[in-house]
Amino acid sequence: MSGVAKRANDALSINPNVFHYPDSSNINLTTHGSDWYWAVTGVMAVSTLAFMGLSIRVPRKNRIFHYITASITLVASIAYFTMASNLGYAAIQVEFQRSNPKVAGLYREIFYVRYIDWFVTTPLLLLDLLLTAGLPWPTVVYTILMDEVMVITGLVGALVASSYKWGYFVFAMLALIFIAYNVCYVGLQHAKFHGGPVKKVYTICGVWTIFLWFIYPIAWGLCEGGNVISPDSEAVFYGVLDILAKPVFGALLIFGHRNIDPASLGLHLKDYDDSNQVIEKDGSRANNGNNGVANNGALQHGNVNVDGANDVAPASTGVHNNTANMA
Structure with missing residues (x-):
């Protein structure tokens, strides 16, 4: 052309x-x-x-x-x-x-x-x-x-x-x-x-x-x-x-x-908007629906799981309501 x-x-x-x-x-x-x-x-x-x-x-x-x-x-x-x-x-x-x-x-x-x-x-x-x-x-x-x-x-x-x-x-x-x-x-x-x-x-x-x-x-x-x-x-x-x-x-x-x-290969990567999970101090994962409060009303803080059954929160965590499920 x-x-x-x-x-x-x-x-x-x-x-x-x-x-x-x-x-x-x-x-x-x-x-x-x-x-x-x-x-x-x-x-x-x-x-x-x-x-x-x-x-x-x-x-x-x-x-x-x-x-x-x-x-x-x-x-x-x-x-x-x-x-x-x-x-x-x-x-x-x-x-x-x-x-x-x-x-x-x-x-x-x-x-x-x-x-x-x-x-x-x-x-x-x-x-x-x-x-x-x-x-x-x-x-x-x-x-x-x-x-x-x-x-x-x-x-x-x-x-x-x-x-x-x-x-x-x-x-x-x-x-x-x-x-x-x-x-x-x-x-x-x-x-x-x-x-x-x-x-x-x-x-x-x-x-x-x-x-x-x-x-x-x-x-x-x-x-x-x-x-x-x-x-x-x-x-x-x-x-x-x-x-x-x-x-x-x-x-x-x-x-x-x-x-x-990738997690199955040991590549445990986390994105900033994974708001449904929170990394605990011991490296475990917990639901993060209500700022660390599980759906059943249990509270998780550090290695302490406060579900009202013979669990005592450390003094630094403040006073928690542990009236549920008390024997």
Whole structure:
């Protein structure tokens, strides 16, 4: 149609590669790769809006998994926006020089912003999973620590030009194996204890996540590590993995949680407008219909239940009317 022109992707023109080395053709992202990154940005952004929209359908105290999942795709959308804009990278000398024109050169573009994304989002993914299984907090925290070790060593290895990068790769793999053990064995045992929908959603999402996470090292070895495939192919490889590991994972998790009460997983959350209950000093709950007065006329204060049957209120509580039901 005349007058309607396709808007070109000019990100690489506005943000050109800033590193130029003599006698070397740098291995950089092209417009095709940038186009793909823009597409993934859109998928992540739309997923964020969808997860937040679904959270409105449940009470605020039950939205923890919606909020965590939406945060994952939100951070990912920012990271992909950055990579689509040809920003957030470093020029790293390759260990293996290839004859393939697409990866021929001395320096390869490494997107460190990808690892910043993973540093934030992968712990949230694990939090989604491990809270679903009802794992104790020490196990959750230590598993997340191993995840941070995996991401950081992966980043350091990607930024190292020598063969020492593979040492960091080994550290990352050891951390991944530990994470897989906690997710696939320890977490599964807890999920089996809860049974029902908890076991089902945890098994599906847990197996899905660990399967995908073991493909990421293959991508790393072909891209940052071995310089085998081009940055455009790298964009597609990582982009597909991230879509499966984040929006698709999130959809499976949120759908699976539709019939699960977070309180059954040990997540006892309370909203400010839960006026029908009051938290007693000993941590128990009591009806709050008439400022602590139960429907049968009994009074509860602290650990003292004044129902008129041989109960004496402490002096600090004042004098209560205990005439009912006196023997």
